[in-house]
Amino acid sequence: xxxxxxxxxxxxxxxxxxxxxxxxxxxxxxxxxxxxxxxxxxxxxxxxxxxxxxxxxxxxxxxxxxxxxxxxxxxxxxxxxxxxxxxxxxxxxxxxxxxxxxxxxxxxxxxxxxxxxxxxxxxxxxxxxxxxxxxxxxxxxxxxxxxxxxxxxxxxxxxxxxxxxxxxxxxx
Ligand code: ADP
Numbered sequence: 001x002x003x004x005x006x007x008x009x010x011x012x013x014x015x016x017x018x019x020x021x022x023x024x025x026x027x028x029x030x031x032x033x034x035x036x037x038x039x040x041x042x043x044x045x046x047x048x049x050x051x052x053x054x055x056x057x058x059x060x061x062x063x064x065x066x067x068x069x070x071x072x073x074x075x076x077x078x079x080x081x082x083x084x085x086x087x088x089x090x091x092x093x094x095x096x097x098x099x100x101x102x103x104x105x106x107x108x109x110x111x112x113x114x115x116x117x118x119x120x121x122x123x124x125x126x127x128x129x130x131x132x133x134x135x136x137x138x139x140x141x142x143x144x145x146x147x148x149x150x151x152x153x154x155x156x157x158x159x160x161x162x163x164x165x166x167x168x169x170x171x172x
Contacts, residue, residue, distance in 0.1 A: 014040065016045045021046050023056055024061075024139075025155055043093065048079060064163065101137075
């Protein structure tokens with residue numbers, strides 16, 4: 001039996017862009033915009049990632065994603081805390097989307113795609129690269145800069161920058 005409910009849909013069907021998004025950066029946003037032009041439906045799937053001790057709760061990250069992508073009709077933002085392949089199957093997705101930055105992402109992403117293929121051979125992993133100016137943005141570095149009161153407005157939406165400022169002000 002096919003492991004993917006959506007195996008009959010076209011490759012352009014439903015894609016799952018999965019990540020922690022703690023917080024969303026302009027790089028993540030760039031990938032969402034590109035994927036929304038390529039796929040019929042994009043699910044931005046926000047992993048609870050409790051083991052990473054995220055700065056923003058799952059509910060806060062989901063609200064952040066909804067705020068950022070409310071204007072794109074074929075993008076939906078959903079939180080999840082189970083195995084990504086199980087979540088993707090339950091959503092009827094045909095592919096997992098990941099973003100690729102500089103070469104440093106490659107080894108991890110290649111391994112992840114391979115493991116996911118073992119779990120669900122019919123679920124493809126597709127990669128998109130962001131525009132050059134977003135290639136070096138990482139959510140963890142954004143958190144570090146914001147922690148010390150630095151200006152992150154080039155790296156994240158202004159509303160996200162404000163949420164970071166407030167979060168670290170609470171912690172001081
Ligand atoms: P994870 O914890 O799963 O790595 P992240 O939230 O850090 O989740 O990233 C989600 C996805 O977005 C990953 O595929 C990651 O490689 C990609 N990504 C992260 N930052 C960028 C960026 N600046 N440009 C493009 N893709 C990115």
